[in-house]
Amino acid sequence: MKRMLWVILMMSIGTTFTSPLFPLYQEHYRLSSLQITVLFAVYALFLLPSLLISGSRGSGWGLKRVLRFSMWLSILATLVFMGSQQAWLVYAARILEGIAYGIFTGTSVAFLLQQTPKEQTGKALMLSGMTVSVGFGLGPAITGLVIQYLHLMPLRVPFWILTLFLLSGLITLETLKDRDFEARKQLAKTPPAPVSLGVPDDIRRPFWSFSALPIFTLFTLNGIILSLIPSFVKGVLHSSNLSVSGLLILLLLGGGALLQLLPFVKHPVHRLRVGIALLSLGAWLVVFSGSTGSIGLLWAGVLIQALGSGWTFQVSLRLAGELPNPEARSKVVSTFYFAGYSGFIVPVVGTGVLTYFFDMNVSLIVLNILASLLVVYMLAYSVKFARYYAQRSGKPLTGKRRSVSA
Numbered sequence: 001m002k003r004m005l006w007v008i009l010m011m012s013i014g015t016t017f018t019s020p021l022f023p024l025y026q027e028h029y030r031l032s033s034l035q036i037t038v039l040f041a042v043y044a045l046f047l048l049p050s051l052l053i054s055g056s057r058g059s060g061w062g063l064k065r066v067l068r069f070s071m072w073l074s075i076l077a078t079l080v081f082m083g084s085q086q087a088w089l090v091y092a093a094r095i096l097e098g099i100a101y102g103i104f105t106g107t108s109v110a111f112l113l114q115q116t117p118k119e120q121t122g123k124a125l126m127l128s129g130m131t132v133s134v135g136f137g138l139g140p141a142i143t144g145l146v147i148q149y150l151h152l153m154p155l156r157v158p159f160w161i162l163t164l165f166l167l168s169g170l171i172t173l174e175t176l177k178d179r180d181f182e183a184r185k186q187l188a189k190t191p192p193a194p195v196s197l198g199v200p201d202d203i204r205r206p207f208w209s210f211s212a213l214p215i216f217t218l219f220t221l222n223g224i225i226l227s228l229i230p231s232f233v234k235g236v237l238h239s240s241n242l243s244v245s246g247l248l249i250l251l252l253l254g255g256g257a258l259l260q261l262l263p264f265v266k267h268p269v270h271r272l273r274v275g276i277a278l279l280s281l282g283a284w285l286v287v288f289s290g291s292t293g294s295i296g297l298l299w300a301g302v303l304i305q306a307l308g309s310g311w312t313f314q315v316s317l318r319l320a321g322e323l324p325n326p327e328a329r330s331k332v333v334s335t336f337y338f339a340g341y342s343g344f345i346v347p348v349v350g351t352g353v354l355t356y357f358f359d360m361n362v363s364l365i366v367l368n369i370l371a372s373l374l375v376v377y378m379l380a381y382s383v384k385f386a387r388y389y390a391q392r393s394g395k396p397l398t399g400k401r402r403s404v405s406a
Helices: 002-015 019-029 033-061 063-083 087-114 118-149 157-174 181-187 201-235 242-259 268-292 295-322 326-354 360-393
Strands: none
Touching: 002 063, 002 087, 002 118, 002 157, 019 033, 019 087, 019 118, 019 242, 033 063, 033 087, 033 326, 063 087, 063 157, 087 118, 087 326, 118 157, 118 242, 118 295, 201 242, 201 268, 201 295, 201 326, 201 360, 242 295, 268 295, 268 360, 295 326, 326 360
16 A cells, blocks of 8 residues: 555656746746646646546556556656747646546556555545645645756756656556456456446435535635646745745645644544635635735635645545445546546636636635635535435434434
8 A cells, every 4th residue: 555655646746746837937938828827727628538537447457557557648748848848848748747647546546445455445545635635735845946946947857856756656556466457357358338427326416515516626726726826926925936836835735634634623524514614714815815915824824725625635535435335436536536626627717717807816706706605505515414424324423313314
């Protein structure tokens, strides 16, 4: 399990590695705000179908084989970034990057669970979520520090480092065995499973309302930070330190992973309620920091959003693993990530459209209002879900068990 978590960490670092470089790409290639918006969006647009296909077909193709392909594709994307001399090559690299991580995400959790004893499934899912969050945070933090303080080919040197990370993950992957090799060969003789979002009917509404919707909202609000913080720090808060945006993203994502270890609010339903509320509160503080020009308020908002992100990710992923039967788990977890990355598109496209009519801060206010409406719905639905979860898991919120179905 530890070696597979290392592989997940290395790939997750690469996912957000380029975020602090976008202002440099915009200046170097003289890209408009719309072109930068498209550069963010193409990643998720190509990631989603890759995630859907690999989640449905990965077992039949061979999980390790699919992971190996995705990592080589990620290395290729890194080399394209490193050698790019024209803007279209940066777009091509982002597309390759999106396809690579989409394929990886749809398969890595299933392969991790294959490497894990059944009694440790819950622990593996928890550690997987923490590892992804830490990797997402480390990527931009490393890039930001390199381009701020190394002063050596800022559009090239960071990708030398990323290539070493990815090669480390690839070598580690090769030390693992695909324990379902014989089963996979047998599956190859049968018609392939249809490409679909695999959510069984008996958990459909609880899953979509209290697992998929929280991760969608989380990726929407965190996507604002990932896509806009580099420009936000420079243009709104007037800070020229290129490492600040990377460290803010490290706090948001890496800090969110560490904050999952806090022992407070142990019951998953209560923890998710508090998580999504803090997620919304932190997002609003980030918006207010833009109105006031306060870097301190920005750090405070990101810290609170980090706590909310950590708990929301932790519990919603846990529910995605707990609610389905074991045979449906890998497809449901893939659907969970599909919902999350769908949310990642919202701030990128939404802000790009809104900034044609409003300034950046007003655009963020509009997006936060929409996200807050989703938070209100989830908090309201949590009352019904708590009864459903108590019946299903035997973990009532109070001392008594109820039998009302969701």
